[in-house]
Amino acid sequence: MTIRSVPTLDDVAKRAAVSTATVSRCLNSPEQVSEATRNRVNEAVNALGYTPNFGARVMAAKRTNTIGAIIPTMENAIFARGLQAFQDELRTRGYTLLVASSSYKSDVEEEQVRALISRGADGLLLIGHDRSATIMNYLAARNVPALVAWAHDPGAVLPSIGFDNFEAMCALARQVMSLGHQRIGLISAATETNDRARARVLAVRHVMQEAGISPDNLHIIETEYGIETGATAFQSLIDAGHDPSVVFCGNDVLAVGAMKQAQKMGINVPSDISITGFDDIEIARVVVPELCTVHVPHRKMGARAAGILVDMVEGRPFPHTTQLDATLEIRGSLSSASAVR
């Protein structure tokens, strides 16, 4: 068996009896080539199974038509969903998506940023505004367009698209407080490196103050993302002897874990305790009672993000911040506090 290496532009050119320039044009701007030649070239391309060498193309051209995205984890449905929409939209605009995940670690994120940029990403999608100065400097130095999603902060350096986590959580909290809840539990994702989680916690604090409820009535547990961790957190919250009438959860997954655990502990939701989530992923409607949560338009955000980022990359004007609406989904897991015990 002959070891024949990967076909190059040159091979195609030879087979079609044209110059490499013509083959290149055939691939990049077919309208410049006569139909006869084009057919001949295409035939050769197919016969040889030719695919352009990306590296070479990048070097010679400059644009890669590639967008990179760095998300905390693929295992979180909201990112998966938003990203799928992002990719679909990107595809229709002729861009390819490269995904990497950071596991919520700043140093990994930095590494991934470098990897994607050195691979020629024309633009980057990042999650949230929390980011080391190193990364910000690097981004600035390389002058690569970057868009932050799942966050909304008109004051931030990087442009962003998202919703106002603080306001959304405030709206939910106000609804909850208006139901007479006074003793409050809160299961949150780590706030240290996650501005979204932080904003949600602040919102609860804020609304409590508005309602004249002492901060002493708030008990917070931070934990990792997951159903199990949500369950454990709920357990500790109860075991600690606080007796919340409502438990806010930083997201639906934690909330579902909490609900399961409540059920296991013989605590009825919502008659004994109310539980709320955030995100409105599918699981929220699957549990019984259905989970009261905040609906976030993840797909829409992904699609819009794609549009904006492409505009940035192609040098068109774009909005520095784009705010989408998150809406309250009042469902069965929330009831008034008066009904408690």
Added chain:
Amino acid sequence: MTIRSVPTLDDVAKRAAVSTATVSRCLNSPEQVSEATRNRVNEAVNALGYTPNFGARVMAAKRTNTIGAIIPTMENAIFARGLQAFQDELRTRGYTLLVASSSYKSDVEEEQVRALISRGADGLLLIGHDRSATIMNYLAARNVPALVAWAHDPGAVLPSIGFDNFEAMCALARQVMSLGHQRIGLISAATETNDRARARVLAVRHVMQEAGISPDNLHIIETEYGIETGATAFQSLIDAGHDPSVVFCGNDVLAVGAMKQAQKMGINVPSDISITGFDDIEIARVVVPELCTVHVPHRKMGARAAGILVDMVEGRPFPHTTQLDATLEIRGSLSSASAVR
């Protein structure tokens, strides 16, 4: 502000007053360079904020330390989960992961295969054995190592890692049949382009024959992946007047949709009807009653796949097929047929 472009090897060389070759060696095999020079070069690299141009490096060197993965969709938790493990393992071995999704479309998959390979992927992870001849030929022609995951077929051309979908579903079906079920519903993902779905359907057929149940007692509906579509499919199954005592579902998501719909229609699970899923994703334990399903070790598969693919890429020996065990998870949504009505 001066527009200064991205620094190149040349800039670094100039600043350190050495040749480009020395800088390159400094970066790739530091031990070949004297310490004094090395320090000077490193200083220059840092001062300039230099990052090698990936494209150029690939062209000159040949290896990219990049692995590509093409999955049907990121929105399916099983792929997200497996892929996250895949990436984590890849990282520890010094590889970067590039992900693309095909939306279960063969032509899109082909496009993505080309995109990833032209971007220099040293190896490819693919899902399932169903694949157009075009892609197979292309892969063969380019001689790029490719590993198929979520499937197990010793006879297939491409090496694979996964579990035996047919056997796993047979095991579940035997368990179900042993409970006396005779009238059977089946909600499946599209079998046309999905060998895993096909194997599961075949398994049910096979076990029915084993048990001497007429194929007429089997009613199949194919539908897309999703909770909603699962619900709709369940509805049609019932509306069609078949009166199944058990409904097998191609995966947990469809099963959960079916359960929800049953509940909405006033059909009790499992006393009126049993429902089973496949995958054992988290949602399976969240629903009430808990979903009877087949547990698939997605994370383990992802991690193992990474190891095998790296071995393939680096020219070490590797197993042509690796089989993992899928295990039955008998849970509340399955009961014996005698209990029906």
Added chain:
DNA sequence: CCGAAAACTGTAAGCGCTTACATCGGAATA
């Protein structure tokens, strides 16, 4: 049927990096 414009196609110069090969001081050996 002529000349100019239009439509194609070819030539060749890089893009930034790696690496085989050449060069060049010394250190080691005789």
Added chain:
DNA sequence: TATTCCGATGTAAGCGCTTACAGTTTTCGG
């Protein structure tokens, strides 16, 4: 001291592709 070696460094040839520019062929109005 002359010869040999060897480590450190420089030189320069590509890697495969795009594209400005130049050359060639058609097309067409007059």
